[in-house]
Amino acid sequence: xxxxxxxxxxxxxxxxxxxxxxxxxxxxxxxxxxxxxxxxxxxxxxxxxxxxxxxxxxxxxxxxxxxxxxxxxxxxxxxxxxxxxxxxxxxxxxxxxxxxxxxxxxxxxxxxxxxxxxxxxxxxxxxxxxxxxxxxxxxxxxxxxxxxxxxxxxxxxxxxxxxxxxxxxxxxxxxxxxxxxxxxxxxxxxxxxxxxxxxxxxxxxxxxxxxxxxxxxxxxxxxxxxxxxxxxxxxxxxxxxxxxxxxxxxxxxxxxxxxxxxxxxxxxxxxxxxxxxxxxxxxxxxxxx
Numbered sequence: 001x002x003x004x005x006x007x008x009x010x011x012x013x014x015x016x017x018x019x020x021x022x023x024x025x026x027x028x029x030x031x032x033x034x035x036x037x038x039x040x041x042x043x044x045x046x047x048x049x050x051x052x053x054x055x056x057x058x059x060x061x062x063x064x065x066x067x068x069x070x071x072x073x074x075x076x077x078x079x080x081x082x083x084x085x086x087x088x089x090x091x092x093x094x095x096x097x098x099x100x101x102x103x104x105x106x107x108x109x110x111x112x113x114x115x116x117x118x119x120x121x122x123x124x125x126x127x128x129x130x131x132x133x134x135x136x137x138x139x140x141x142x143x144x145x146x147x148x149x150x151x152x153x154x155x156x157x158x159x160x161x162x163x164x165x166x167x168x169x170x171x172x173x174x175x176x177x178x179x180x181x182x183x184x185x186x187x188x189x190x191x192x193x194x195x196x197x198x199x200x201x202x203x204x205x206x207x208x209x210x211x212x213x214x215x216x217x218x219x220x221x222x223x224x225x226x227x228x229x230x231x232x233x234x235x236x237x238x239x240x241x242x243x244x245x246x247x248x249x250x251x252x253x254x255x256x257x258x259x260x261x262x263x264x265x266x267x268x269x270x271x272x273x274x275x276x277x278x279x280x281x282x283x284x285x286x287x288x289x
Contacts (some may be wrong), residue, residue, distance in 0.1 A: 005248060014060075014062060014066050014069075016070055017056050017058070018096070018126060019057065019064075020054050020060065020125060021070075021126065022085060022127065023053045023057040023058055023069060024050050024053070024054055025052045025127050025130040025131070026053065026277065027046065027049050027050040027053050028042075028046070028050065028071075028130070028134050029044070029130050029133065029134060029273065029277070030277075030281060031046045031049070031216075032133065032134045032272070033269035034269075034279070035270065042071075045065055045085055048062045048064075049070070050067050051063065051066075051067060053062060053202065054067075063098045065140065068220065071135075072136070074131045074135050077125055077135075078116050078131055078134075078135035079129060079135075080116060080282070081099070081120060081125070081132075082132065082136055083114070083117070083129075084099065084110070084114075084117055084120065086101055086272055087106065087110060087164060088103070088106070089101065089102045089103030089106040090102065090103075090106075090107070091106070093222045094128070094129075096124075097124050097125055097126045097128060098122070098123070098125075099123070100122055101121065107121070116280060121125070129274075133272060139175055205239055233260075233264055234269045235257075235261055238257060238260045240259060240262055241267075241270070241271065242257060242260075242282075244275075245278050245279050245282070246279065248277075248279050248282070252282065252283065252286060254285040255283065256282045259285055259286065266285065269281075270282065
């Protein structure tokens, strides 16, 4: 470490403070919402602005490599925690910035198969909303996820077969063969149970490959239901959202109103930001910053 122009200058390992994280994430959220976070990573100007913002706000002269390293850490947090939070029995405490475990047995089983997650039981991670917004992706399902999905699916298939068997009349109807109830599912004895499971795995291969087993199964169960088209934000809703932003000048409000009524995507981006960042983002959008 060296000192230049009164600023701490780091060339190697860097310990990030909460203020530095906040300065970095402010820039990343802004450019993520602007579409500067591509499949190949951040565009070059994002790193330049991130370095400058951390330097100016925290009096630390960092490099692009430091920013890239910190992004890898955020991405790891999002990957591991994102997988944990798809399982029942776990949730995120926004006030304490920690994982809440409601089912200790489920946690023990989970970390037995996912040892890298064990350290997140008591880890404090601030700015989770911003991190999950920026770095959440469709990570490939682990072998444990696929196995768990297959087991859950097998249980459901067997339960359906049992229900069908229980509803089967004890004797055929006297009205003739056409009125007899003939269940499609066979009796699940030891000899055909394995073949039943294999058929289920083949039919539901796409379901088992999903990264989020619980959500994918719900989608598959409701696949025949009519899906509603997403509704566009109405002008009244947009105007009301702009009115509650503190200290937003009248002419800036009107310019922002014109932009947001023309783009549902930009309105979604605005609403994803915390209230104290919305005015700055709007001013950048209308060209005042």
